[in-house]
Amino acid sequence: MVTRRRFLQGAAALSLLGGSLKPLAALAASGAKSAVSPAAGAAAGLAKYVDIFVGTGGHGHTYPGATMPFGMVQLSPDTYDAQWDACSGYHEGDGSIMGFSHTHLSGTGASDMLDVLVMPCTGPVRLQPGDREHKGTNYRSRYDGVTPAIAPSASSKPAVKGYRSRYDRADEHAQPGYYQVRLKDYDVLAELTATLRAGLHRYTFHGADEGHLLIDFAHGYHDDPAIPTKVTDAQLKLIGNDTLVGGRRVHQWANGRHIYFALKLSRPFARATLYADDTALPDATAEAKGTNLKAALHITHARSAPLLVKVGISGVDIEGALRNLDAEVPGWDFDDARHQAAAAWERELGRIRIDTSSERTRKTFYSALYHTMVAPTLFSDVDGRYRGMDLAVHNLPASANNYSTYSLWDTYRALHPLFTLIQPARVPDLVNGLVRMAAESPDGPPVWPLQGVETGCMIGYHSAVVIAEAYAKGFKGIDYASAWPLYRKRAMDDDYRGLSYYRKLGYIPSDKEGEAVSKTLEYAYDDWAVAHLADAAGATDDAKKLRERSANYQHVFDRKVSFVRPRANDGSWLEPFDPRGMGHSAQWRDFTESNAWQATFLNQHDLYAYMRLFGGEQAFERKLDELFTTSSALPADAPPDIAGMVGQYAHGNEPSHHVAYLYAYTGAHHKTQARVRMLLDTMYQAEPDGLAGNEDCGQISAWYVMSALGLYAVDPVSANYVFGSPLLDRAEIEIGAQRKLTVQALSNGPDQLYIQSVSWNGKPWSKSWISHAELAAGGHLVFQMGSKPNPQFGAAASDRPPSFGKTAGSAAT
CATH class of the missing domain: 1.20.1610.10 (alpha-1,2-mannosidases domains)
Structure with missing residues (x-):
């Protein structure tokens, strides 16, 4: 977290720096129109105020992909898979994408995950992602001379072209439950959405008519870019001509965790090749076991219609991943799944208006x-x-x-x-x-x-x-x-x-x-x-x-x-x-x-x-x-x-x-x-x-x-909340059982930050705190704001927050 914010001190900390994403309309005006799916549209309701990309720069370590509220699947692009600023698999300073994996951590300082990487490709099958420096995809530092944790090494080795693809930020669009980007090297529009336990991909091939999906089951987060993700007990298995399943144990941060998946295509693949240790197995091979497994699923007439891919995951077994997939995505209606994800987010965001x-x-x-x-x-x-903390199934x-x-x-x-x-x-x-x-x-x-x-x-x-x-x-x-x-x-x-x-x-x-x-x-x-x-x-x-x-x-x-x-x-x-x-x-x-x-x-x-x-x-x-x-x-x-x-x-x-x-x-x-x-x-x-x-x-x-x-909540166990300086003019909070809490700040503004008085359910409230029990019952909390401090508010010992179960006056005796 060595960021430019180190210079912020006291009241002189007035502003933040950094660029912002272009709105969708601006992308169209700038010539990026072809990159935007007609089905994408602009987010509606409260979702239109959500910028998914907050935290994907600097050292925020968030991911921009598709997920449901509290969902098991986080289907998101990976721009890098090693070192600190790649903890979520993505950084907005990178210029290329390795593919789309199904599990990610949001904003952590240590990492793991990035399971089941899928990359739509054209041309020859490449089994390595290639260098991040490939075709000018260097990490761009914007942090006042601080060396980024994931800066590429000053290696004299020639860049290696792999399966990763360049992309432009202008071709990227995300809203709650949906993500899209154009992969420039393949001219493929990638769209992602999710249910609770499954991810859905829609790939529209605009370039070559022959394509393939590369599934890299060795891919995952690793601290040292020179040391691959440690995987054991991995298996991949082809079922018919449209399904790939697999499972593995990963020995990274969460040492020995289990993850399983089931992947189905909306139309049959023409042929499939499994790879072990980057060596192609014989054509008739339907199952592979090892530690470094990959698969290429070849698609003919790729431009004829979008290719849909759905992937269920489970921590229990392959059968669980199949059941999760069949239960949550029985068909192939990508837009319906995206709308359901959007509706779920709208419900959750609507808990506070x-x-x-x-x-x-x-x-x-x-x-x-x-x-x-x-x-x-x-x-x-x-x-x-579910798989418990003893790694047994419960x-x-x-x-x-x-x-x-x-x-x-x-x-x-x-x-x-x-x-x-x-x-x-x-x-x-x-x-x-x-x-x-x-x-x-x-x-x-x-x-x-x-x-x-x-x-x-x-x-x-x-x-x-x-x-x-x-x-x-x-x-x-x-x-x-x-x-x-x-x-x-x-x-x-x-x-x-x-x-x-x-x-x-x-x-x-x-x-x-x-x-x-x-x-x-x-x-x-x-x-x-x-x-x-x-x-x-x-x-x-x-x-x-x-x-x-x-x-x-x-x-x-x-x-x-x-x-x-x-x-x-x-x-x-x-x-x-x-x-x-x-x-x-x-x-x-x-x-x-x-x-x-x-x-x-x-x-x-x-x-x-x-x-x-x-x-x-x-x-x-x-x-x-x-x-x-x-x-x-x-x-x-x-x-x-x-x-x-x-x-x-x-x-x-x-x-x-x-x-x-x-x-x-x-x-x-x-x-x-x-x-x-x-x-x-x-x-x-x-x-x-x-x-x-x-x-x-x-x-x-x-x-x-x-x-x-x-x-x-200074002390969450006290079940009390201390007042601060409400930034919002008004908020309506759904607190369950058809109860609402309304918080209102009258005469609020950038220069009106001081509490003059407070009322609770229409009665004066002199305390600088309030209990959870009172708020959870519902009611109307009103702050009267002003431009000058009111030193008397909350000053009396009886009006200060209790601590250790005691008020200020009783604690002093």
């Missing part, structure tokens, strides 16, 4: 809302089978769904709180899935689960937070009783990533465990969450112990310097200490994707006690001011995730996301209003390079959606 005088805000909001609903992803078949209870792709270190902060408001019917499935994972997994409670495998990415075990939040907010139909012993074992017994030290010493020593300061702080918050699960189980003594232990943050706080900092096993503070530094020595990282500046404000649950460590609320407030106004300089070894800098605040990474709201706890809520509005205005654009950092499976966008509504 907004009024704003700013077209930019409208586009940014709905682009963000779209990106909050592409993960977690469905991971169960139409017959209710059966779901009737009408339940299983999900994957939980980026929990990121998403517990804003995405899951957003779901509790706008996706209440989906919350029990999402949360029960986490409980099942904790029971099935040999690794215990899920941390970053992907397709039946625990990646172990990031620290803490924040699935506990998502479950505890659901309990605190009163969600029914969730197996809290089964969750408690699983999470108790992790909290009380497991020797897991420094927890033994944490239990013994009250902190994790930085000379014994990497990232020890951040781990200490995040385990403290997980203790707070697991205490709520103990409450649900009636385990009173454990709940009390966990609440007491959740104050362990104090053991890494040095009152002399007012920072959290690394501490040794013998209790001494480790030297040297630089609050901008990553570790106390070159060999150690003491913080996770952060430094002491950001980690010092990581406390989310016990703020009134925490403020006393600084010397009181005024000292804490001054420290917050200093965070936002100090130099943004970072050491050379800082990870690129620390981005979107405003002082030492880093909006491009999640540990900072609640920090602007902390002023509310000091009684200076007007400072929260100013900071939040500045971040809304400067950190988001409806542009490819419109995000401050990785999208992280919807968390960056969820921060925008919640904050634009004027609400944020």
